[in-house]
Amino acid sequence: MKNRQVVIAELPKGALTPEHFRLEETEMPVPGDGEVLLKTILMSIDAANRAWMQGATYREPVLAGDAMHTYAVSEVVESKSDRFRPGDIVAAESRWADYVVRPAKTLVKQPDVRPLSHLHSAYGIAGKTAFHGLIGVGRPLPGETVVVSAAAGSVGMFVGQIAKAIGCRAVGIAGGADKCDWVVSELGFDACVDYRDPSFFKALKKAAPDGIDVYFDNVGGKVLETVLFQMNEKGRIACCGAVSQYDSAAPAGPRNVPGMVVVKRLRMEGFIVMDFAQNDAAAVKALKTWTDSGQVKVVEDIVEGLENAPAALIGLLAGENRGKRMVRVAPDPA
Amino acid sequence: MKNRQVVIAELPKGALTPEHFRLEETEMPVPGDGEVLLKTILMSIDAANRAWMQGATYREPVLAGDAMHTYAVSEVVESKSDRFRPGDIVAAESRWADYVVRPAKTLVKQPDVRPLSHLHSAYGIAGKTAFHGLIGVGRPLPGETVVVSAAAGSVGMFVGQIAKAIGCRAVGIAGGADKCDWVVSELGFDACVDYRDPSFFKALKKAAPDGIDVYFDNVGGKVLETVLFQMNEKGRIACCGAVSQYDSAAPAGPRNVPGMVVVKRLRMEGFIVMDFAQNDAAAVKALKTWTDSGQVKVVEDIVEGLENAPAALIGLLAGENRGKRMVRVAPDPA
Numbered sequence: 001m002k003n004r005q006v007v008i009a010e011l012p013k014g015a016l017t018p019e020h021f022r023l024e025e026t027e028m029p030v031p032g033d034g035e036v037l038l039k040t041i042l043m044s045i046d047a048a049n050r051a052w053m054q055g056a057t058y059r060e061p062v063l064a065g066d067a068m069h070t071y072a073v074s075e076v077v078e079s080k081s082d083r084f085r086p087g088d089i090v091a092a093e094s095r096w097a098d099y100v101v102r103p104a105k106t107l108v109k110q111p112d113v114r115p116l117s118h119l120h121s122a123y124g125i126a127g128k129t130a131f132h133g134l135i136g137v138g139r140p141l142p143g144e145t146v147v148v149s150a151a152a153g154s155v156g157m158f159v160g161q162i163a164k165a166i167g168c169r170a171v172g173i174a175g176g177a178d179k180c181d182w183v184v185s186e187l188g189f190d191a192c193v194d195y196r197d198p199s200f201f202k203a204l205k206k207a208a209p210d211g212i213d214v215y216f217d218n219v220g221g222k223v224l225e226t227v228l229f230q231m232n233e234k235g236r237i238a239c240c241g242a243v244s245q246y247d248s249a250a251p252a253g254p255r256n257v258p259g260m261v262v263v264k265r266l267r268m269e270g271f272i273v274m275d276f277a278q279n280d281a282a283a284v285k286a287l288k289t290w291t292d293s294g295q296v297k298v299v300e301d302i303v304e305g306l307e308n309a310p311a312a313l314i315g316l317l318a319g320e321n322r323g324k325r326m327v328r329v330a331p332d333p334a
Numbered sequence: 335m336k337n338r339q340v341v342i343a344e345l346p347k348g349a350l351t352p353e354h355f356r357l358e359e360t361e362m363p364v365p366g367d368g369e370v371l372l373k374t375i376l377m378s379i380d381a382a383n384r385a386w387m388q389g390a391t392y393r394e395p396v397l398a399g400d401a402m403h404t405y406a407v408s409e410v411v412e413s414k415s416d417r418f419r420p421g422d423i424v425a426a427e428s429r430w431a432d433y434v435v436r437p438a439k440t441l442v443k444q445p446d447v448r449p450l451s452h453l454h455s456a457y458g459i460a461g462k463t464a465f466h467g468l469i470g471v472g473r474p475l476p477g478e479t480v481v482v483s484a485a486a487g488s489v490g491m492f493v494g495q496i497a498k499a500i501g502c503r504a505v506g507i508a509g510g511a512d513k514c515d516w517v518v519s520e521l522g523f524d525a526c527v528d529y530r531d532p533s534f535f536k537a538l539k540k541a542a543p544d545g546i547d548v549y550f551d552n553v554g555g556k557v558l559e560t561v562l563f564q565m566n567e568k569g570r571i572a573c574c575g576a577v578s579q580y581d582s583a584a585p586a587g588p589r590n591v592p593g594m595v596v597v598k599r600l601r602m603e604g605f606i607v608m609d610f611a612q613n614d615a616a617a618v619k620a621l622k623t624w625t626d627s628g629q630v631k632v633v634e635d636i637v638e639g640l641e642n643a644p645a646a647l648i649g650l651l652a653g654e655n656r657g658k659r660m661v662r663v664a665p666d667p668a
Contacts, residue, residue, distance in 0.1 A: 057597045058567070220592045233392070239592040257591045258554045258573040261604035263391045268602040270595035 005067040005097035021310040029101040038074035040329040047243040067095035121324035130158030131283040132276035137238035142167030144213035149173040154324035161296040219244040225254035239270040299323030339401040339431035355644040363435040372408035374663040381577040401429035455658035464492030465617040466610035471572035476501030478547035483507040488658035499629040559588035573604040633657030
């Protein structure tokens with residue numbers, strides 16, 4: 001029995017293309033003591049994947065020749081550890097591959113949530129990132145205005161819906177009129193503004209007439225620059241990502257930091273979801289409450305097939321997804 | 335009896351020069367009901383003065399034709415308010431002038447501290463800004479490394495000394511080897527690095543070998559960019575000013591915000607001293623304790639004469655001062 005994996009053929013210097021990846025057949029990996037053999041079910045596709053190719057960040061970098069790194073929901077098929085048994089569903093730092101071997105101690109057993117895709121969206125990194133970034137870093141109060149970029153994306157989608165659920169005005173920023181319409185009509189944001197529109201600044205001002213109290217920043221760059229001008233005093237910016245900068249050889253930030261940060265007494269604070277792991281249970285409980293009540297809709301965008309992972313990531317960076325994108329490698333077990 | 339004032343002849347578009355100012359003789363102002371006539375004793379000279387000329391910030395802008403705005407320590411000479419009596423010493427939002435009339439309710443009576451110049455330095459805006467920005471925003475713990483730019487300046491001078499007093503490693507950044515030597519030998523910082531040195535990055539790394547936990551940013555721009563690369567995870571940046579950007583027609587910020595803020599989970603937070611007014615008494619008490627013990631030295635740079643205020647500000651922007659710069663308009667009363 002053979003294994004398949006998608007390997008980085010070459011690290012991108014500019015925009016990511018299919019030529020940066022290669023599908024390989026390899027031998028089945030064999031677990032040693034304390035390790036388990038995992039079958040990949042669903043791989044999370046994230047803009048962060050692209051950032052990992054830029055060098056060391058908060059985690060090890062991805063290098064040419066590596067099977068691409070990913071967060072995955074996987075099934076234990078063979079265990080050389082007494083912590084896991086075949087059939088267990090786990091969250092893993094994994095690889096773009098049908099099967100991987102991982103140390104048991106790096107895995108986290110998952111509850112039996114169906115469909116398993118919800119472990120990547122509402123109850124996974126997307127939902128938790130939205131919750132922790134908005135509640136823990138942005139700290140909005142009812143009546144305040146929350147703006148989120150990449151509003152149709154996996155995290156932004158939850159940010160705006162959570163903001164609504166706690167009584168804020170929720171304004172999205174997204175690319176294109178169709179996507180903006182969808183964010184309002186399907187997700188229930190109060191407004192959504194197209195950053196590609198030449199009158200973006202004015203449209204944002206109209207959508208956030210009382211100014212912006214909390215900005216959940218997924219994109220950085222010029223959108224952040226525009227938002228900075230419309231932040232209220234004592235505003236908070238939860239810095240979650242800078243996707244506008246990842247797929248570029250020459251990252252460029254906004255031009256008015258720190259001037260605007262001083263003048264308006266802003267707080268810009270970077271975070272990653274793992275920083276708030278101690279509050280994960282509270283996050284999942286809140287998210288489940290809201291999804292059960294219908295206040296938060298779960299939208300997923302599942303691409304079929306390991307071999308389509310490169311295209312899924314490239315498309316994500318181009319903004320083609322609506323909701324949480326993932327790649328299905330194998331069906332949910334019965 | 336005549337009054338003198340220094341007026342903005344023209345708002346600067348690029349670097350500030352003496353031609354942007356004009357010394358005028360005017361009639362003595364006369365206080366109305368609820369107002370007092372103030373005699374200016376000492377005017378604080380701050381980089382922020384230049385920022386006010388760039389337009390509305392956290393306060394009203396300074397416009398062409400206005401007498402230049404300033405914080406001043408002044409003596410009440412005539413009062414039409416029962417809150418003040420002739421001879422009272424007050425802190426005022428004032429003007430570059432021998433005499434001004436101000437509403438009584440905008441004035442704050444000062445304790446009888448001698449010399450009065452200490453009301454601008456250790457116990458005034460400089461000392462309080464350093465204290466609140468470092469303690470309230472930066473929140474360093476003993477053993478952490480604190481870096482401050484404009485280290486020989488009015489605020490930076492106190493930041494490093496306070497950092498030492500609470501058990502941190504204090505590293506300054508200043509312009510020129512002489513100034514850096516002075517920061518170490520006179521103020522007792524552990525190290526001070528010259529940002530004009532071509533090997534600034536390496537020198538900073540050597541001065542802060544364990545990385546930077548708290549950066550007190552007075553300058554923005556390229557210095558901030560360099561520091562960002564050397565911040566430790568969960569580092570805090572107290573954004574106090576961006577003096578490198580004030581005296582320029584084309585402000586430019588660092589290039590790696592928000593990317594670095596996300597990856598390192600940094601907190602950048604802007605503040606102005608008035609935000610922490612509720613803690614002013616604690617700040618002054620702490621500063622007095624440290625100055626009495628000799629742990630914090632008070633260095634003042636007093637320029638004589640109202641007519642020399644423009645040169646004092648222009649020189650400050652060029653970094654010629656060591657310690658808190660002010661202009662003496664009249665002697666301390668007996």
